[in-house]
Amino acid sequence: MDNEELRIAPGEDEQRSNWRVMESYLDSCLKEINLSNFEKVLKDIYEVNVILARDIVVRLIIKYQTMNDQANLYAGLAAALNLIVPEIGGVLTRESTAYFIVAYNKLDDVQAFAMVSLLAQLFNYEVTHEIVILQIIHLLSEDLNESSVHIIIHLLRQCGKHLSEVSSTAHNMIFEKLREVLQEGKLSKTANHYLEELFDLRRLDYKASSFKSLLKDKDMEHTTHTFMVDPEASRPNADLGHFVYHKDFMEIERKYYDLKQKIELSEVENAEPVPTVAKDMTGKNDVEFKKQFYLILKSSLSSDEAAHKILRLRIPDADKHKVVNVIVKSSIQEPTYSKFYGLLAERLCSSHKTWKPAFEQTFRANYDEIEELEPAQLRTLGRFWGHVLASDFIGFEVFENVHMSEDGTSASGRIFLKFIFQEVVAALGINELKERFKEDYIQPFLINLFPKEDPENIRYSINYFTAIGLGVLTEDMRKQLDLIQAKEQETEIAKKRENRPRANSRYRPHERASRRARSITPPRRQRKKSVTPPRRRARSRSPIARRR
Template sequence: MSTATIQDEDIKFQRENWEMIRSHVSPIISNLTMDNLQESHRDLFQVNILIGRNIICKNVVDFTLNKQNGRLIPALSALIALLNSDIPDIGETLAKELMLMFVQQFNRKDYVSCGNILQCLSILFLYDVIHEIVILQILLLLLEKNSLRLVIAVMKICGWKLALVSKKTHDMIWEKLRYILQTQELSSTLRESLETLFEIRQKDYKSGSQGLFILDPTSYTVHTHSYIVSDEDEANKELGNFEKCENFNELTMAFDTLRQKLLINNTSNTNEGSNSQLQIYDMTSTNDVEFKKKIYLVLKSSLSGDEAAHKLLKLKIANNLKKSVVDIIIKSSLQESTFSKFYSILSERMITFHRSWQTAYNETFEQNYTQDIEDYETDQLRILGKFWGHLISYEFLPMDCLKIIKLTEEESCPQGRIFIKFLFQELVNELGLDELQLRLNSSKLDGMFPLEGDAEHIRYSINFFTAIGLGLLTEDMRSRLTIIQEVEDAEEEEKKLREEEELEKLRKKARESQSTQGPKIHESRLFLQKDTRENSRSRSPFTVETRKRARSRTPPRGSRNHRNRSRTPPRRPKNHRNRSRTPPARRQRHR
């Protein structure tokens, strides 16, 4: 047999072995949960994972990038820690690939995938699978790009460990976060998250990262890996693809030795009464995660809303968990590209089954509007508005649930106003304007349709509903606003009249005061003026007659023998010669 034929047969055998390993590994990782963690770890060793280590790494990366697996990342991280204990190459490859994949997804602004990757890397840092330099690179990048939500997520998980191994850098990050909190304008949700993070730190992370499960470090060997990102590095696109293994036989022998070692350890642990090789202190609410996963699978496996409602009601869910079920239903509906009647029909069946479900839906509606509304995008707000508008229009929820909404510029946000717009548009489509007007009149929604109080509140509400094409709903408010304005105008006019009356009284009082006190003031002023002009001559006190003459504007009349300086000549006596140029008229003689 030729050498080429032998090589071809060898490649064919290795490819078949590779396909067998891939078909075995993929379902184990895709179905991984905290409950089957140890079983999954043992099942992986049924095939040669030394040869198929890149297959495991590829499945781990794909599992992390799946946006639906966010709550299963702790189980995946624990499995990586166990595999890294036996096969350090897996931990080293994953440290590099996850870091590069994070940079790639961050540049693409896929923040959900970034959150999953950061969660995985943070937990691997707790297990000492990766070095703190990896986490510090990520945090510095996030702070530089002002991605505070991701920074908060990382610090909640591994902040306490970072404080132990690199306290100086840890404190520097906190000072940066404090500066951002004090100086920058943040959304209410983001500010609240930052304040919660500071409270966790004040409690020494007791309610934050230390709430995660912890693997017993005595049961596995620690191998820590570090990786520094460079601009030239890229994620391996061919990770997990078939490649000919040059040392196939050596890896086969090494794997047989490793598997025998694990079998001996498992047997000794069983004889000693130990039920597991690894003790896991689970403080991550695994039962809650499994419950939500079960609800989600019920929704996705149902062909209609009626079928989904039937399956959920068969579970006999406790009252304290019904709100969680409603939250899962709404979040599932928001994952659709458009509004689906599947979820509205499902909700109708749930609400009509028992009034406790209606209470759960009411509480979820309040939470959606008061707490979560700023986190939704416009498309999600449209779906959310149609969903709640459908339930309210068919009276599965009362119109009174809208009382929590107060439509003012100060007490509403842009996302909230967009949500109200889509909600009322759905109500109009389902009911029509006339029927909607009747229902609004029967419910006192003073927050959105105020008829009393501040005129600015009424005017703002009128402008809002007019802008979204529902001005007919504001007729009562317009009438009320007219009355309020007339009353305000009348009060303003009355106020002006009172002010004028008071001003007139003051003027009258001033005139009376001037008539009684004014002359004395004028007399003293006149006395002072004359005293300054005629210092050398003494004056007798003024009499009433002289005071009257002094106040007169016309000059005093002189004596009779005083020469009259008036422009009008004095009357001449009769015997005075007429000096006029015009001769006197002659008398005519009578014949």
């Protein structure tokens, strides 16, 4: 911008026009922002006078956070702008808090959760002070109910790690309060379940929900904002982002001009070549990881000892499926099935619920790769999974992707399923297995294993289970097949009746009459009655009459 341009002060109409252009431009920027184009959009926003457009930026961040709920993205943008215009962070902290209080009082869960997520991420970026977060938690703790507990859990999931670092005393007091609520047992099962997950997350030092900053570490020197939260007086600014005439417009433009030069200079100074990172493509770490658990299995005398050694390592949830994979592969290397591995699976699943998804994931992977195994390995693997399913630590939901049809299964897959069901029947009995398959909640997951729509698939499934000695499980499918066949016969009979030609009849006036020509013979005339009197009867000439 030239010095001559800075001397000319625009009027109100020109400022209003400039305001509309900035608003439209910033709206398009925030509408398109995502994790991949974050740096590009941030540079585009710097092209606008962010000092003058402070309230517009705040209003748009709140608007799109409520619509999309991408708190880390919009908080990162606010943190970057807070570096050069600290007022943006202060206004955003106050407005998002006010919007949260109003939404919470109106029971608007969508905006309440969106605003509390934004405040939590602003706290992680050190834009918002921990005092604001603690005041919000205190406000929610005054009258604990289902809604307030869910919001506290949602807040601590996102910023509990940072809160424990900057204020461990307050962090521990909050969890003691939540522990009392959990022990009272007044909340629903869902709320208690989420509270237990939060305590597990805290026990693991919030590793599953670690904060990932979008900014560089050296840029994390923010102006932190705080204020006293007043639930009665906190109201959103209705005029936020509306046009305001600035008498000191030229002074604001000069500040922005100097600020933009500093930004461009810092970008040039901080530009560094990207270092080349060498990646280990040999998989050495993965091999060492599996080797460690393989040695544990081979050196343990019992399944309890092996489970104790594995659990003591505190394996992350993301790597538990690798451990299950080592257990499965070790079991199929045995000449026959060993209950050591089935009991080990029971101990792991009973230790913590996070092992169940790992076993389910491994089962699906085994079924997808089943054709690579030998017949003896199929038997061992089927008995292992049959043992785990019979123990009821993983459910029959794993059969969701099993399609019992000619095209949906292979020979190896059918053999694998045969040994699974035979092991389950040996452990539970056929009647118990039949009752479990009839439970309502499991029906959607068995629709492909026991089809009920396609007659060909129904027949195939009936024949398969009958061949492996489990024909009792096919009773419902047989009834369904009879109904389908009866409907098909009725449909065929109805079609034949419709296609049968109909004979003409004079008693059906609606049908087409015959085209045969009518007779032209006139009708017979009616005979006239005779007017001649009737003849007298002849007298009898019998001998008796003569004598008389």
